[in-house]
Amino acid sequence: MTKLTLVRGDITRRRVDAIVNAANSSLLGGGGVDGAIHRAGGPEILAECRALRASHHGGGLPTGRAVATTAGRLPARWVIHTVGPVYREDGGDPELLASCYRESLRVADGLGARTVAFPAISTGVYRWPMDDAARIAVETVRGARTAVEEVVFVxxxxxxxxxxxxxxG
Structure with a gap:
């Protein structure tokens, strides 16, 4: 069973195998967590994101999917980029939000990552209600089949x- 840990702080300072980036579909940086990761990680992350756009993800990364790049200057080995859904007045698709966590763990398994740090995906400018996002995140990680030994929610x-x-709990 994957150990769940909670910490308050800056995800860019976590010493883990992989940091999950709440990216936008362009993969080219943005605000919030995405901007912080790109700033702290340096140009190597953006260069790999551009290469992904030029090859497999020309139209951008679809919501709920995940891909990995180097972590550049971050104290992690990899950054796993995932695109969360936008919450609208009429609600949002909880399956797409859950997919962000499942797909990120699938990518982490492919990399051999044993420790992964997640932010609260979609809760910033994408406006997903925090309590619901937390429920979806924790239930999804607890139910995932993964070799990841520890998930740290930062x-x-x-x-x-x-x-x-x-x-x-």
């Missing part, structure tokens, strides 16, 4: 931490 603020803590 939560930026106290509100996110508390929402995830209620789900982890």
């Amino acid at each position: 939560l930026f603020d106290e509100r996110a931490y508390e929402a995830f803590a209620r789900q982890v």
